[in-house]
Amino acid sequence: MQELEYEEIQGIILSGYVKKRFAAYSLLRIRSRAGAQSYLRWLEARLTTGDQRPEDVCHNVAITATGLRALGLGEETLATFPRELVEGMAGTAKRSEILGDTGASAPEQWLWGGPGNQVDVLLMVFAHRPDQLDHALQEHRRRQQDGLEEVYFRSTEMLPERREHFGFADGITQPQIKETGRHLTGIECLRAGEFILGYENEYGKVPFSPSVAEDPRANRLLHTNGQNGRRDLGRNGSYLVVRQLDQHVAAFWRSMLDQADGDERLAVRLAAKCVGRWPGGAPLTLSPDEDDPSLHSANDFLYRDRDESGRGCPIGAHIRRANPRDSLGSSAKESLKISARHAIIRRGRSYGPELPRFAADEGEEQERGLFFICVNANIARQFEFIQQTWLDNPKFGGLHDGRDPLMSGADDNDHRIPGDPVRRRLTHLPRFTRVRGGGYFFLPSRAALRYLGQQAEAPLGADLPRTVAAHHAPGAQ
Ligand code: HEM
Incomplete structure (x- = not known):
């Protein structure tokens, strides 16, 4: 098995920095290539990589296709990136349809990443305390002044017990990367190439990686990719999918309460049937009748033997759609293989x-x-597949007419709940989430970031005179 090059891999691939409760996301547009490159060179020295255990603040950065172009990558190089990245999340009507980004969630309505507010760079900063975050952001802004303009800013603070806004424990199931040697029981352990370019994936293949033509600068910074004299820009990098999803919390609970005829206990039970776990985290498949604190972080479960018909966790519930584990089709083994290839x-x-x-x-x-x-190392096979074929598919798992009840892209959704003790159907569920922004980003390795901060592949020419209307979210610092 290949050793991971930890010092090259951005930390966010290997860690959620969960001890750092405060995070900020700054979405930026490049105004001047020279200024942006100078900022990236400064940032590279502060980049948090997998070999570090940073005490206070972590910094990671990712770049869209328009950003790569603005930094000077030519069309020949961009053509070596995956099509979905080059087109962008909001790039075509077909992609918006695939992702369910229609109506109120259409890119034309987005706060960032849509037609009028395209973004080039995503800066992510994580800290223990708000003052540390503020301090780091001030420094970033000073360094960005000459080359970048902020399109949108969002600061976040973790909710208690790592719950998401509907009130359910989140971040419980996460695939582990085999090559890290950190294996937890019951959690899928997948090959690094599913998440990091340059390593073998679940197919036993090294994923396709973007590359640049050889030149002295590329040769100094990047490994050869073994293909007709090109250098590997992707190695130790990955792709980030970012989607800002507003949640309509009051509408969600009102709807559960309506379906439960005002019975609060039943409403919580129905909401759990939408998620597939109780609010505390216990999986319904293991604990169908009530929450069980001893199972709050349980991951060691499959569906087929215990819960084939979905009497515990309905087939259409969020976690069963997002990771069907062994429950698809007629073979458990085949199903586990399919789930592993869409993680x-x-x-x-x-x-x-x-x-x-x-x-x-x-x-x-x-x-x-x-x-x-x-x-993910393959946006189309991983994120887009989950979103389109599992979450937003009314025919998922033999169902007829129900999409993911938490985040359906349809306005009039149904959710079938077998048993309970009699089966029921939640009907006419509205959308409980709305997409407010999004993008596909290249997450470069340290070496690739260094290259992007220095390279001048396309003729430099005049700098790019671009201005954008900055939008600051409430609470922006
Ligand atoms: C506002 C939107 C969303 C909410 C409120 C939400 C909430 C949750 C919750 C509460 C869990 C269970 C906790 C856990 O297993 O970690 C979960 C699991 C999961 N979610 Fe989401 N989620 C949202 C969007 C998405 C999207 C857009 C995707 C992918 C396209 C996704 C993929 C997953 C996956 C893969 C799991 C783990 C399932 C498993 O392995 O058992 N979620 N989500």
Whole structure:
């Protein structure tokens, strides 16, 4: 098995920095190539990589296709990146349709990443305390002045017990990377190439990686990719999918309460049937009747033997769609293989103030939700597949007409709950989430970041005179 080159790999692939409760995401547009490159060179020296155990603040950075172009990568190089990255999350009507980004979630309505507010660079900063975060951000802003402009800013603070806004424990299941040797029982252990370019994946193949033509600078910084004289820009890097998902918390609980005829206990049970875990985290498959604190972080479960019909965890529940484990088709072994080939590492954080369960509507006008981030080496096979073929597919797992009840892209959704003790169907569920922004990003290795900070592949020409209207989220610092 290949050794991971930890000092080259951005830390966010290997860690969620969960001890750092505060995070900020700054979405930037490049105004001047020289200024942006000078900032990236400064940032490279502060980049948090997998070999570090930083005490206070962590810094990671990712770049969209428009950003790579603005930094001077030519079309020949961009063509070696995956098509979905080059087109961008909001790049074509077809992609928006695939992702369910229609109606109120359409890119034309986004706060960032849509047609009028394209972004080039995502800066991610994580800290123990808000003052550490502020201090780090001030320094970043000073260094960005000459080359970048902020399009959107979002600061976040973890909710108690790592819950997301609907009130459910989150971040429990995460695939482990085999090559790290950190193996936890019951958690899928997948080959590094599913999440990091340059390593073998679950197919036993090294994933396709973007490359640049040889030149003295590239040769000094980047490994050869063994293919007709090109250098590997992707090695030790990955791709990030970022989606800002507003959650309509009051509407969610109102809907559960309506379906439960006002019975709060039943409403919580129905909500758990939408997620597949109880609010505390216990999986419904292991504990169908009530929450069980001893199972709050349980991951060691499969569906087929215990819960084939979905009497515990409904087939259409969020976690069963997002990772069907052994439950697809006629062979458990085949199903596990399929699930392993469509896995993501989730690194998102909740933003906005908490709204208690069953609270009245006040506060609903406040923005709150999940700043969803996932790491994958193949956006189409991993994130897009999960989103389109599993979460937002009304025919998932033999169902007829139900999409993911938490984050369906349809306005009139159904969710079938077998047993309980009699089966029921939640009907006419509205959308409980709304996409407010998003993008596909290249997460460069340290060496690739150094290269991007220095390279001048395309003729430099004049700098790019671009201005954008900055949008600061409430609570922006
Ligand atoms: C606002 C939107 C979302 C909410 C509130 C949400 C909430 C949750 C919760 C509560 C869990 C269970 C805790 C855990 O297993 O860690 C979970 C698991 C999961 N979610 Fe989401 N999620 C959202 C969006 C998404 C999206 C967009 C994707 C992927 C496209 C996704 C993929 C997953 C996966 C893969 C799991 C783990 C399932 C397992 O392995 O058992 N989620 N989510």
